[in-house]
Ligand SMILES: Nc1ncnc2c1ncn2[C@@H]1O[C@H](COP(=O)(O)OP(=O)(O)O)[C@@H](O)[C@H]1O
């Protein structure tokens with residue numbers, strides 16, 4: 576069965592309508608596409624940190640993660656967010672197992688290259704695809720929170736878009752990022768498609784900022800590593816998920832690699 580990695584952003588997880596989860600479950604039952612769900616939870620983490628009076632800052636869309644911040648990240652992502660999604664899938668008639676990247680060494684990480692600045696933020700080096708395959712073979716939808724572990728048992732906070740990209744690359748399966756906007760906005764309207772080169776230019780020009788940066792970076796990572804289809808859609812839009820899965824490109828922004836034409840000498 577073909578698989579599809581669906582990344583649910585924290586901006587929208589709790590706003591997704593029941594119809595979204597029905598579409599998700601029907602991917603499997605009607606379209607024979609196996610969903611693998613990865614989720615974020617950025618706004619909830621920030622809310623709890625602010626209640627606890629712990630300051631939180633971001634560098635290019637990634638959260639600086641000290642030890643107390645990591646504790647809250649793990650509590651929110653692997654706890655309430657993860658179980659919320661498990662329940663929603665069950666209400667829609669599907670069966671789901673929630674697990675974090677730490678469980679079964681599902682996501683093995685190393686410190687990100689600028690760890691002096693970001694703290695316990697990780698970069699995925701290995702995905703336990705066998706574990707996910709075993710869960711899916713039982714007819715169960717995996718719901719994954721992006722907390723990862725290294726070989727010494729240290730935990731890391733991983734941006735959910737980048738965790739989803741790593742899983743998508745491991746399975747060579749398309750990636751659909753669900754967020755609270757209709758796609759990538761460029762000059763007042765939503766771009767229906769963007770190339771890797773356009774993405775880099777838009778970041779330079781500050782037209783793509785904040786949480787949209789890891790999303791477009793995840794998209795380019797996937798495409799350069801053999802994933803054929805990556806998109807960003809609004810999860811509250813009826814039919815957008817199904818439309819992406821069956822490749823009719825009616826919603827959101829999709830991405831492609833621009834051919835670099837060699838200059839003839
Ligand atoms: N060019 C852009 N087009 C659309 N959204 C953008 C753009 N640049 C920055 N953003 C911001 O990125 C946000 C989505 O990222 P984020 O809040 O991290 O979402 P999620 O929690 O779904 O991962 C949008 O709500 C918007 O505020």
Ligand SMILES: CC(=O)N[C@@H](CCC(=O)OP(=O)(O)O)C(=O)O
Pocket residue numbers: 583584585586614615616617618620636637638648696697721732733734735736786
């Ligand atoms: C390193 C890093 O930034 N981790 C993210 C993990 C959650 C996430 O990615 O949530 P969204 O999908 O809502 O953005 C964070 O701490 O917010």
